[in-house]
Amino acid sequence: SQQGEEDPQALSIQEGENATMNCSYKTSINNLQWYRQNSGRGLVHLILIRSNEREKHSGRLRVTLDTSKKSSSLLITASRAADTASYFCATPKAAGNKLTFGGGTRVLVKP
């Protein structure tokens, strides 16, 4: 099974609303990363949070990490139609940043 699992699998919201998705993982990590994938495109890195960090912000993105619960959340505030994409969490499986990805959350932002 995959190291990271996102929840929910799909999310539909109106433009301007916030979108929250969660990621759970199984083993100890030194960092957790979030990526976005637009339809038909490659993945794009959004944010990396280290195991000694609890929260990180980047523009309209807010990521939290709870290592005691082995979980992370990604919040997109004031969503836009352009935020429509799939969002993946990824964790390194071993030294050297060998990333394994979850199944992703498909987000639809309706204008």
Place this chain on the structure above:
Amino acid sequence: DARVTQTPRHKVTEMGQEVTMRCQPILGHNTVFWYRQTMMQGLELLAYFRNRAPLDDSGMPKDRFSAEMPDATLATLKIQPSEPRDSAVYFCASGLDTGELFFGEGSRLTVL
């Protein structure tokens, strides 16, 4: 603007044919990854190179798949012979040891 370049972007072939996908990683990156993405399995790691040396190809069907890095500017993924179940989007990504991965746009393979 540095980016990972993959060719071909699309490939349609018949079962039994050889398929070669190529990737030019970002100059200076020391890790290169091949992933396969399907609706059913999601993103699967096929192979992983560090400083051009193959470190992990445990996710790759050994009998028909092979991955190489003949030099620092080229990574290849070969399927011989191809089968319909190999139909997927294949992504190459490169990065440094401790940071983010940069993905190419993918090679969409259809095996008839």
